[in-house]
Amino acid sequence: MPPVRPTGPRLTPKGEATRRRIVEGAAAQIRAGGAAATTLDDIRARTSTSKSQIFHYFPGGKEELLLAVAAREAELVLEDQEPHLGDLGTWQAWQDWRDAVLRRYEQQGVTCPLGVLMTELGPSTPAAQALTARLLDQWQAALRRGVRRMQDSGEMDGGLDADRTAAALLAAVQGGVTILMSTGRVTHLEAALDSTLGLLRATAPGAPLREV
Template sequence: MKLTPKGQATRQRILEGAAGYLRGTDPGAATLDDVLAVTRTSKGQLFHYFPGGKEELLLAVARHEADRVLTDQEPHLSALDSWESWWAWRDAVLQRYRAQGRHCPLGALMDQVSSTAGAREVVTELLDQWQRRVRDGVLTMQAKGLVSPGLDPAVVAGAFVAGIQGGVQVLRATGSTDQLQSVLDLLLDHLRTGPAPAGPDRAPDRQATPR
């Protein structure tokens, strides 16, 4: 469905309003009437922009939240070109998930739309983009002679993404980011192993940030 600029703005308003509301509640418990009230939208208007109703809206919100996962890591994620930037990225990831706590908006949404057509693509695209940006950072560091050329950038990036996702699952279960912090620090230490020149751009010593 091709929308006019006004229609696109209306759809985006509904989407962002629903995302803000669902971020603070259980998507499974939210009703369509709840979303209509929060977004000040009529049922006819909502079905015009989201013909599949609540299921289609939740999937659109999941895509929106997936984009936020990466946006919240910027500008560090797209500029992993020094040890300082890697540590800044690590700190940004920890800060994001500490602020989020047990409630993971994207995880809760994906639980609701797991059987919906397109749900798998949302997760796959997010993980692919995430891993690609981390891989590019490893390649940049290798080109600068700061990371061992013997490391496989794709494997290292995959380990970072998988480690973060595992830490987030523990966070959802326990409310603690200790494991997330541990896996990030361990992987950064692994990335730093191997020949790298001494100098001002060599990895700084870091103490684990206390919770």
């Protein structure tokens, strides 16, 4: 996912590095103390930067910085699924992707850094909505490419609508994650992934009939 960039002049490599250090420091501070409790002074102290530097890279202040941190957290959602998400050309690759998704959310537990940031920003604000939509669109596009690769190789039913299938897979993940965040249980996410992938595999051309 392309990171959120300032609308001003293009940054130099040194400026990019400073901006990245501020974003990463802010993310660490938010994980430690929460988004609501984190102040610009906290971030300044953690990153060894001045307030003028922070406002140079984030003229909109804390809200703009939180949006940049949220964008980085969204990138991590996809990065943590690699290299499997970008290479869904075999059933083993899909199984490896499933394992990576479970591992990521099992380690995350009930607190989602991205969800916390979105709550602080206001999920109904245009910037937050756009960021969420971009994450889901990129995730769905990667799954869609994987479905089409499997269809092209004859490993998945060619009659399936690839985009709707990818949307269903993404909905299965997000539903399981929502329950995990409410209960601390990963079993629903595991069941959603296993059942969805099992159904896709069972309907592949030449696949034996079996219970899924």
